Amino acid sequence: MGARCTFVFKQSEDLAVALYSHWGENEMFRDLAMALQHAAVRKGDTEYYTRMAISYLMQDSILEETGFGIYACNPDRMEWMDHPILIDLTDNTITHDGIHDGKFVKWEIDNFINYNLPDPVAVGAGIPTAEVGVTSR
Numbered sequence: 001m002g003a004r005c006t007f008v009f010k011q012s013e014d015l016a017v018a019l020y021s022h023w024g025e026n027e028m029f030r031d032l033a034m035a036l037q038h039a040a041v042r043k044g045d046t047e048y049y050t051r052m053a054i055s056y057l058m059q060d061s062i063l064e065e066t067g068f069g070i071y072a073c074n075p076d077r078m079e080w081m082d083h084p085i086l087i088d089l090t091d092n093t094i095t096h097d098g099i100h101d102g103k104f105v106k107w108e109i110d111n112f113i114n115y116n117l118p119d120p121v122a123v124g125a126g127i128p129t130a131e132v133g134v135t136s137r
Contacts, residue, residue: 004082007032007057008075009050010089016075018084019054022067025083031057032085032094033116036109046089053087
């Protein structure tokens with residue numbers, strides 16, 4: 001089974017790094033927002049930004065045999081991927097398929113982060129929220 005999704009970090013017009021997550025779909029927007037906020041200190045340096053975001057997403061299972069896969073891909077060929085989210089570092093946008101309605105949605109990266117981050121008031125007040133990391137089950 002699983003709850004699959006694919007985070008696609010577009011580096012140039014024909015090159016991207018994809019992170020496949022077997023269990024990440026349920027919290028993928030929140031987890032990606034947190035990962036991109038973590039990587040923001042290296043915005044403009046696509047290699048480090050991508051590495052920091054991927055490391056954040058995988059942090060709870062970095063040494064596990066299963067759960068994630070990383071591969072190079074063409075960002076124009078994502079039709080076969082499970083719920084792809086395109087993080088386009090060439091124009092600082094995020095595009096995804098809307099998950100349930102199938103309509104494509106495009107965000108500025110900063111707007112995506114601000115919209116999908118956990119509410120800091122709820123976290124600070126001790127209100128239960130989902131755990132950090134796409135490996136939460």
